[in-house]
Amino acid sequence: MKPDNFNHSPVTLTSLLETLKASRDFHLQAFTIAGKPFNLFYYSSLTDQTVFKKELLPCLRKAENSSLKEITEAIPFIEALIVKDVKKVEEKLLTGFLGLNLQGGTDECLLIPVKEQKHRDVTVPEVEFSVIGPKEGFIEDIDTNIYLIRKRLPVKNLINSEIEVGSLSKTRVAVLYLDGIADEENVNTIKQRVEDIEFDHIDDSSYINQLIEDNSKSPFPQLLDTERPDRTAASLTEGKVAVLVDGSPTAIIGPTTFLEFFSAFDDYFSNWIISSILRVIRVFSVAFSIFATAIYVAVLTYHTPLIPRDLLDTLVQSRDAIPFPPIIEAVFLELTIELLREAGARLPSKVGQTIGIVGGIVIGTAAVEAGLTSNVLLIIVALSALASFTTPIYRIGNTIRLLRFPFLFAAQLWGLVGIFIGIGFLLVHLLGLTSLGRPYLEPLYPLRLQDMKDSVIRLPFSRQSQRPVHMRPDNPKRFNKQQARKTRDIDD
Amino acid sequence: MANLIPERSKVSPFFLFFLIPGMQVGVGVFGFPRYLADEAGFDSWLAVIITGISTSVIIWLVFIILKRGGGDIIEIHRNTFGKWIGGFISFLMFLYLFSFSLVILRTYTEVIQIWIFPDLSTWSITLAYCILAYYAVIKGFRVVTGLSIFAVIISFLAFSSLIGPLEYIEVRNLLPLLDHSISEYLTSAKTMVLGFLGVKMLFIYYPFIKKPDKAVKWAIGGNVFTLVVYLFVVLAAFVFYSPGQLQKTVWPLFTMWQIIELPFIERFEYLAIPAWGAVILSGVCLALWVSSRGFRLLFSFNQKQTLIVLLLIVFSLSVIFQTREAIDRMNTVTAEIGFYFTYIYIPILWLIQSIRKKGSS
Numbered sequence: 001m002k003p004d005n006f007n008h009s010p011v012t013l014t015s016l017l018e019t020l021k022a023s024r025d026f027h028l029q030a031f032t033i034a035g036k037p038f039n040l041f042y043y044s045s046l047t048d049q050t051v052f053k054k055e056l057l058p059c060l061r062k063a064e065n066s067s068l069k070e071i072t073e074a075i076p077f078i079e080a081l082i083v084k085d086v087k088k089v090e091e092k093l094l095t096g097f098l099g100l101n102l103q104g105g106t107d108e109c110l111l112i113p114v115k116e117q118k119h120r121d122v123t124v125p126e127v128e129f130s131v132i133g134p135k136e137g138f139i140e141d142i143d144t145n146i147y148l149i150r151k152r153l154p155v156k157n158l159i160n161s162e163i164e165v166g167s168l169s170k171t172r173v174a175v176l177y178l179d180g181i182a183d184e185e186n187v188n189t190i191k192q193r194v195e196d197i198e199f200d201h202i203d204d205s206s207y208i209n210q211l212i213e214d215n216s217k218s219p220f221p222q223l224l225d226t227e228r229p230d231r232t233a234a235s236l237t238e239g240k241v242a243v244l245v246d247g248s249p250t251a252i253i254g255p256t257t258f259l260e261f262f263s264a265f266d267d268y269f270s271n272w273i274i275s276s277i278l279r280v281i282r283v284f285s286v287a288f289s290i291f292a293t294a295i296y297v298a299v300l301t302y303h304t305p306l307i308p309r310d311l312l313d314t315l316v317q318s319r320d321a322i323p324f325p326p327i328i329e330a331v332f333l334e335l336t337i338e339l340l341r342e343a344g345a346r347l348p349s350k351v352g353q354t355i356g357i358v359g360g361i362v363i364g365t366a367a368v369e370a371g372l373t374s375n376v377l378l379i380i381v382a383l384s385a386l387a388s389f390t391t392p393i394y395r396i397g398n399t400i401r402l403l404r405f406p407f408l409f410a411a412q413l414w415g416l417v418g419i420f421i422g423i424g425f426l427l428v429h430l431l432g433l434t435s436l437g438r439p440y441l442e443p444l445y446p447l448r449l450q451d452m453k454d455s456v457i458r459l460p461f462s463r464q465s466q467r468p469v470h471m472r473p474d475n476p477k478r479f480n481k482q483q484a485r486k487t488r489d490i491d492d
Numbered sequence: 493m494a495n496l497i498p499e500r501s502k503v504s505p506f507f508l509f510f511l512i513p514g515m516q517v518g519v520g521v522f523g524f525p526r527y528l529a530d531e532a533g534f535d536s537w538l539a540v541i542i543t544g545i546s547t548s549v550i551i552w553l554v555f556i557i558l559k560r561g562g563g564d565i566i567e568i569h570r571n572t573f574g575k576w577i578g579g580f581i582s583f584l585m586f587l588y589l590f591s592f593s594l595v596i597l598r599t600y601t602e603v604i605q606i607w608i609f610p611d612l613s614t615w616s617i618t619l620a621y622c623i624l625a626y627y628a629v630i631k632g633f634r635v636v637t638g639l640s641i642f643a644v645i646i647s648f649l650a651f652s653s654l655i656g657p658l659e660y661i662e663v664r665n666l667l668p669l670l671d672h673s674i675s676e677y678l679t680s681a682k683t684m685v686l687g688f689l690g691v692k693m694l695f696i697y698y699p700f701i702k703k704p705d706k707a708v709k710w711a712i713g714g715n716v717f718t719l720v721v722y723l724f725v726v727l728a729a730f731v732f733y734s735p736g737q738l739q740k741t742v743w744p745l746f747t748m749w750q751i752i753e754l755p756f757i758e759r760f761e762y763l764a765i766p767a768w769g770a771v772i773l774s775g776v777c778l779a780l781w782v783s784s785r786g787f788r789l790l791f792s793f794n795q796k797q798t799l800i801v802l803l804l805i806v807f808s809l810s811v812i813f814q815t816r817e818a819i820d821r822m823n824t825v826t827a828e829i830g831f832y833f834t835y836i837y838i839p840i841l842w843l844i845q846s847i848r849k850k851g852s853s
Contacts, residue, residue: 302609306762308755414617416766417604424624424773431638432631437500445638446504 009087013107016086017041036066042098047114056114068110080112125227127394133269137227142172142246148229153236163194171202172246182239183472186255189436190241205248214434219402221395222435224256231265239473255436259455264392267458276457283456285387289400292384293330294407294419296377300326302415318374327412329373333381334404336363442470502700503637505707511697512714514640515690517647518596518775522743524687525729529738531680532672534665534730537723539680544719547688548712550834553842554694555708560845565695566789572844582790588829589693590783590802593776595826597621598810600772602819607746607765618810622803628777629799633700636777643774650764651721654728656752661731686827687722691834696782
């Protein structure tokens with residue numbers, strides 16, 4: 001098809017039907033209602049044949065009048081509509097409507113919705129699995145997803161404004177927020193950015209995510225993506241804005257902060273002391289994951305006096321027979337781990353697991369025995385790979401694994417000085433990032449002590465009476481502290 | 493021009509608490525206990541207090557000058573001294589503020605060369621820091637302010653580590669108290685000036701502060717923080733070294749760090765000196781941001797291009813200054829100019845402004 005023909009649409013219904021007939025799954029048949037000849041046309045692949053045959057056809061046969069208006073009243077479909085505009089007819093036919101038109105009459109059509117509803121059932125979230133708590137995950141159908149959220153927030157303030165994105169895919173994108181709680185500026189920013197998207201095909205929410213994030217040159221995700229309806233609903237109550245995309249089992253939430261990527265939704269299901277400690281462990285494991293190998297390379301290449309003699313002995317002994325400098329050794333091992341991870345992700349799940357374990361153990365042991373790497377480094381690399389998976393949000397884990405390599409090379413170049421220059425770059429980058437125009441490093445910078453209550457640590461719910469200042473919520477109060485349970489004195 | 497600053501580039505007055513030490517605590521802190529002791533012996537910790545308090549007074553004066561003059565230093569100079577002389581003084585001031593970035597960066601690279609990498613070429617590490625500084629400064633004032641927070645936190649941690657060597661201290665080193673003449677204290681206080689410079693950067697920060705009227709207390713608070721930190725360092729050095737030892741030590745702070753031993757770290761300075769990079773980064777970025785902003789306002793330059801030119805100057809001068817003497821001299825000259833600019837010029841400016849105001853009313 002020539003490009004200039006592409007956007008050209010037929011002006012009359014007859015020519016439209018002619019064009020559509022090129023597809024095998026488009027059906028055009030004559031049908032008689034109350035003695036008059038009608039055209040009945042639809043895409044068999046888009047319409048539900050059971051509904052069509054069992055519910056629609058008997059009604060049409062029984063109809064006594066032949067005017068479209070009276071037919072509409074005779075059939076049990078509330079959403080049926082009469083349309084004259086050919087462009088609109090085309091649009092509706094392509095979303096699963098069935099058309100009915102008087103032969104030889106005007107272009108006026110009756111459109112009846114007999115959409116095929118095929119989607120998988122709501123299942124357990126796989127990436128953000130939680131041991132305790134709800135086990136629902138989003139699915140690919142946007143209406144089901146909206147239902148999952150509405151079920152958790154049965155209030156009229158939950159507003160769903162839908163925007164159609166994608167010149168070809170015509171994807172439904174729903175922007176959800178709680179009116180009166182979410183800051184209007186956030187809502188408008190996100191709506192504006194979604195509306196401004198110029199793209200032909202939206203396959204997943206991650207498309208939207210990349211198209212609307214503040215700085216697309218950053219490896220850090222600036223909007224949170226989750227497959228948990230409970231997390232989405234909880235974020236909405238904090239004053240955040242959620243975006244659902246038809247055909248995608250993940251929701252996008254914004255504005256977000258760097259630290260939010262380290263909070264699992266499980267944290268709210270267990271006691272605050274335990275979940276605070278778990279969050280701290282996650283932050284440390286991420287730091288370990290980024291810097292451990294780089295520090296190993298820096299110390300063994302340049303700063304051997306930095307570590308105590310006894311520890312140095314162990315390190316030197318383990319590296320005794322290895323013919324490479326530390327950097328080659330480290331890059332080799334890091335790449336091996338990345339390769340195992342990537343292969344594990346691509347292989348079918350049952351094979352993948354076996355390959356992962358066999359590959360990990362066999363290659364690791366063999367590499368040490370063959371004298372290619374030291375076992376100390378093997379421990380460090382394996383641990384840091386493991387540590388990068390502690391992040392509850394999958395996307396930031398990838399960022400962290402990627403960050404390791406620049407630090408490795410910086411360590412080889414200038415040792416610890418290089419690592420700290422790298423930290424400088426990272427810090428400047430993070431300081432400059434924003435999520436929907438809100439600072440990414442909040443509450444660390446700008447320093448907001450009142451938002452620390454749910455950051456690296458999580459204080460008990462009784463202390464969470466205010467919504468995060470970061471969202472600039474219209475209504476900052478979650479609940480009235482005075483009405484909540486009062487503390488008791490001794491022996492009361 | 494100063495009125496056109498968008499709200500999102502501004503910071504709340506609280507951040508002056510970090511911006512002031514973020515500039516002051518640079519590289520001077522490595523060596524100053526020895527220079528101090530040259531004049532007033534082990535009594536000279538008093539000099540730190542003298543300089544600290546007088547700097548607080550200067551900060552207060554700076555705020556008065558700015559408030560009266562509407563917050564724009566170029567305008568204030570122009571009104572006070574006329575178009576040409578006023579402009580020239582502004583130019584000198586920005587040039588002087590710019591020189592900080594050179595002093596800090598060159599001294600720090602020297603420290604790295606002496607303590608960690610003796611064979612490291614100056615240009616490579618300077619280039620890395622220049623690129624890093626460029627990356628930070630083009631992101632604007634908020635990012636530079638953020639850096640100063642991390643600088644203050646890291647310097648605080650580094651100084652707290654001096655608790656480690658405390659087991660070897662000799663408190664009697666400090667005695668007898670107050671056995672020097674006043675002039676000795678004052679000369680000693682003058683050597684301390686290098687550690688408290690950067691107050692004049694307030695002239696440029698001022699329009700970027702959200703509620704400038706409420707900022708004085710935070711600025712002075714930051715200055716007091718510096719004072720306390722310096723006092724701690726100088727006292728730690730005086731009780732740790734004997735007078736003879738201190739004379740022979742170029743950087744007392746590092747030698748004290750050498751003493752610290754942790755279960756997995758034997759030479760603490762190997763970790764502390766690279767980490768100090770974050771502190772100097774804040775100083776370099778603040779100096780570069782302030783001077784490029786100043787030149788932009790003064791000459792209507794493009795700030796990005798100005799910044800590139802300034803960085804090229806820093807880079808080439810860093811490579812030119814190679815010997816210990818040259819670097820030491822550079823430090824001394826900057827301190828000297830800073831002394832006159834801060835402690836003589838600012839009070840004079842304040843006086844002229846006050847007299848004019850009385851005259852006009």
